[in-house]
Amino acid sequence: MSAVVLAELAYWQVSIFRVLGLLAAVLLPAGTIVYLFLFKMMSFMQSRLGPMEAGPYGSMQLLAEVGKWLQKEDLFPDGADRKVFAWAPIVVVASTFIMYTVVPFGPDAWFANIPTGIYFALAVSSVSVIGILMAGWASANKYSLMGGLRSAGQLIAYELPLVLAVLGVVIQAGTMDMQGIVEAQRNGEIFGLGFIGNPYILTQFVGFAVFMIAMQAELTQPPFDMPVAESELVAGYLTEYSGFRFLLFFIGEYATAGAFSAIAAVLFLGGWSLPGIGFDADIMNLLGPIVMLTKMMLIVFLVMWFRFTYPRFREDQLQIFAWKYLIPISLVNIAVTAVLKVAF
């Protein structure tokens, strides 16, 4: 997808190209995450094998699951607000898709080049709260409503440390452009050593830790999965969903994990750029997505490792953790970053 090829195509052809690329960018990491981590790593950590029958080592299991979901009846509860109920999963998935649009995968391999990319991504990521509240309210089920409210409370509480952790990076890079942040890390130096640039995980490690914890909560992965706590809320806002609409929520959950890890890879691990190869080299349009996918999987590995290890937080612990610990820590991080940015 080099600039030369793109320049020769008409605008609508480029648009189709980008839409197909976006579908691949959303679904491919989501499928990889589910198979690699949810099916296999989780099984190994529980001393079992996981799916083994569909395809070699169960690698086609996901297709079988999708086929199963598509065959199921599209159920609407009696008292449900049908229109809102039907639209809720689409809102959640749409917010995930739009988050991906600003993530750069190479010098020309981007979907939308917005000067305030990271701001846009974080703003769009909070749209999923509306979808979840819609699902919880429209289900006409008290478990769904409780789950939706808990989820909204949690997502709003953890959005703040997430944004504050990102601010540290933005201050250090001096830009909100995701390409600009990649470039700043590439050209950065740490203690005068610049041979691998300066991935911000080295200077912003406090921000990275806060971002990872807040991301875990934003994805409602355990230990922050209070909204879908099965012992008290059945399945939270997902209780009444089945078939295709549940599949959309499921894709949304793991594609959002991919999207947040892509953003974390850009912000803290140096994005798609490789040291030694020129920043605008055409080959990076091919290598960049692979580098990005590797870094995304590294981040998701951490998220899933925490997920499979820790038991669930209580609701009050969950809120206290965000408001009393994460937010002050990230505020201090911003202050220190700003002072050091001016000093050096």
Added chain:
Amino acid sequence: MGLVPGVIKGLGVTMGEARKTVFPNGFTKPPAPSKGAVTVQYPHVKEDPAPRARGVIALNQENCTACMLCARECPDWCIFIEAHKYLAPPRREGGKPRQRNELDRFDIDFALCMYCGICVEVCPFEALYWSPEYEYSEPRIADLLHDKSRLGLWMETVPDFEDYEAGSEQKKKKVPR
């Protein structure tokens, strides 16, 4: 280990379990998850249940006197017994003919059974036994009603009773073969 916080130790536990599953022979040998896992791949490999596992109830028809104790004690009322009396020939020349109970029907509905084992314990004549056999699921729920001939077939799968502890006064029971 006191210095390592519990949260980090927990991460070590899950990762250690994954390592034990994937590399049961150590890192130098190729990964062998099917050996490291504690589970078995069921349809290909049969699980070996414990000898006293409660799989299915077997009936030794000769010992049954149709006393109905099992049917009355059953919490689910899943045992159905019908019997008739008949006069058996006397044991000795010139004696009185003996009155016996003959089983017409002895059914256990395993769709209702909750595997509590009260019938096996309450049987005074050792006509009921536990068998660890577990592969008798049916596509139709009515087929889970096992009649006396099918219950009798399970007797072949009943394992011998295990030895009691050394010094036990109790006599070891024998499974009729």
